Amino acid sequence: MALVRVPRSWEIRENLVTAESAYLNRRHFLKTTAAIGGSLFLNGGLQAESEEAVSDRDAVQALYPPEWNPAYRVHLPMTEEAVAGRYNNFYEFTTIKEKVYEVAQSFETYPWTIELDGHCENKGRFDVDALIRQFGIEERVYRFRCVEAWAMVVPWSGFPLHKLIDFAMPTDKAQYVCMYAFFRSEEATGQKKQNWYPWPYFEGMRLDEARNELAVMATGIYGKEMPVQHGAPIRLVVPWKYGYKSIKSVVKIEFSRRQPDTFWNTLSPREYDFWSNVNPAVPHPRWSQATELMIGSGERLQTLKYNGYRKQVEHLYS
Numbered sequence: 620m621a622l623v624r625v626p627r628s629w630e631i632r633e634n635l636v637t638a639e640s641a642y643l644n645r646r647h648f649l650k651t652t653a654a655i656g657g658s659l660f661l662n663g664g665l666q667a668e669s670e671e672a673v674s675d676r677d678a679v680q681a682l683y684p685p686e687w688n689p690a691y692r693v694h695l696p697m698t699e700e701a702v703a704g705r706y707n708n709f710y711e712f713t714t715i716k717e718k719v720y721e722v723a724q725s726f727e728t729y730p731w732t733i734e735l736d737g738h739c740e741n742k743g744r745f746d747v748d749a750l751i752r753q754f755g756i757e758e759r760v761y762r763f764r765c766v767e768a769w770a771m772v773v774p775w776s777g778f779p780l781h782k783l784i785d786f787a788m789p790t791d792k793a794q795y796v797c798m799y800a801f802f803r804s805e806e807a808t809g810q811k812k813q814n815w816y817p818w819p820y821f822e823g824m825r826l827d828e829a830r831n832e833l834a835v836m837a838t839g840i841y842g843k844e845m846p847v848q849h850g851a852p853i854r855l856v857v858p859w860k861y862g863y864k865s866i867k868s869v870v871k872i873e874f875s876r877r878q879p880d881t882f883w884n885t886l887s888p889r890e891y892d893f894w895s896n897v898n899p900a901v902p903h904p905r906w907s908q909a910t911e912l913m914i915g916s917g918e919r920l921q922t923l924k925y926n927g928y929r930k931q932v933e934h935l936y937s
């Protein structure tokens with residue numbers, strides 16, 4: 620696909636309509652094809668759009684596995700795919716880490732749009748496959764550190780968040796970024812069972828943090844498209860912060876002038892502050908942060924300030 624073409628404000632709605640109608644036509648196309656045993660009685664226009672929708676999905680799938688960017692490596696053994704994929708925090712489904720992958724499997728994550736809103740020029744809803752094709756993806760190996768004092772080393776596929784921010788064209792008023800996950804409690808029944816949580820899950824950062832090169836919108840892991848339990852089809856990864864900042868299954872990004880609230884800070888401000896940078900010197904009320912357990916190997920390691928990314932992010936907090 621050609622370079623990013625930023626749609627003009629009057630084109631945005633149409634852009635959205637195109638993405639959705641292409642999807643609907645694809646469904647119609649597949650259904651009709653099945654019903655009539657493979658022979659096509661579709662008019663040319665509909666058929667053309669259907670083929671376009673199918674090939675968009677195919678084109679995105681063909682990007683995997685993306686090329687590894689060697690600037691992002693970790694000098695520790697990688698966590699095994701099956702280990703990382705069966706030990707997840709994703710409270711929309713269940714609070715039992717070992718069960719998330721199973722409970723989440725049937726959750727449909729295609730098609731998916733991200734809405735850009737708030738203090739930005741390019742407001743609207745954008746199809747994630749189309750964004751992926753525009754921005755391209757690469758692989759980066761990052762440390763991942765949960766506030767519960769466990770850690771992993773995983774290879775993410777995705778694109779830097781600053782590409783999406785530039786696409787959104789934030790105005791001078793924008794100082795913070797807030798992201799929201801989906802609310803679909805009929806399917807993600809954790810959203811019903813844990814009904815005292817302030818759903819949907821939401822998180823925030825200062826705009827300059829969000830623009831840091833390390834901040835990634837991840838669309839895959841282990842060289843494949845993102846499985847649901849890791850936050851399909853697109854989630855944030857900010858490796859210098861505790862894992863809960865890395866919000867999964869994002870449906871909306873909002874640019875704001877004031878510091879936004881966050882899901883965990885709303886629930887328990889004493890335990891989860893807005894910044895949430897990994898810091899071994901500051902214990903959480905329930906967990907010392909001095910060390911971390913590597914999931915899989917069972918090794919206990921010293922926790923590093925900013926999770927080992929001090930050089931890249933320290934200047935943000937001086």
Ligand SMILES: Nc1nc2c(c(=O)[nH]1)N[C@H]1C(S)=C(S)[C@@H](COP(=O)(O)O)O[C@H]1N2
Nearest residue numbers: 707708709710765800820849862863865867
């Ligand atoms: N939408 C959403 N995002 C979320 C969470 C969640 O419950 N819901 N849990 C967070 C926490 S606490 C962690 S540690 C990581 C876990 O990511 P992983 O399961 O891909 O390792 O996701 C974060 N993102």
Ligand SMILES: [Mo]
Nearest residue numbers: 765766862863
């Ligand atoms: Mo976490």
